[in-house]
Amino acid sequence: MLVLTIDHVPGHRVERILGEVVGATVVPDNPYVDGVKGLDGVVDTRADSVIRTREEAVADLVARAAALGANVVVGMRFDHRTIKGGYNELCAYGTAMVVRPERSAGG
Secondary structure, rough: EEEEOOOOOOOOEEEEEEEEEEEEEEEEEEOOOOOOOEEEOOOHHHHHHHHHHHHHHHHHHHHHHHHHHEEEEEEEEEEEEOOOOEEEEEEEEEEEEEEEEEOOOOO
8 A cells, every 4th residue: 555645646546535544553651661672682772663663653554544445545644642651652644545547648
């Protein structure tokens, strides 16, 4: 599934707009609050944790869009908030759509 930060899909026409979709993940402020990670000697860096968190939010977004029958999400953005108890929520959101390639002049 395409996930785009732009608001249209070049060369495609919109068949249906399915609406807003939101994917989210929640992570602790302290990465060690849920136990020590990487006991095999590999310790996640802060950057690795941020990237993984973003990937999880986008994967959730894609799953929710697919469940609606979408083949693209446009206008994808990230947002975050702090949740009481030492956790952060990261959301990926956008508009789920069904698009089809435009017909060429010859076909």
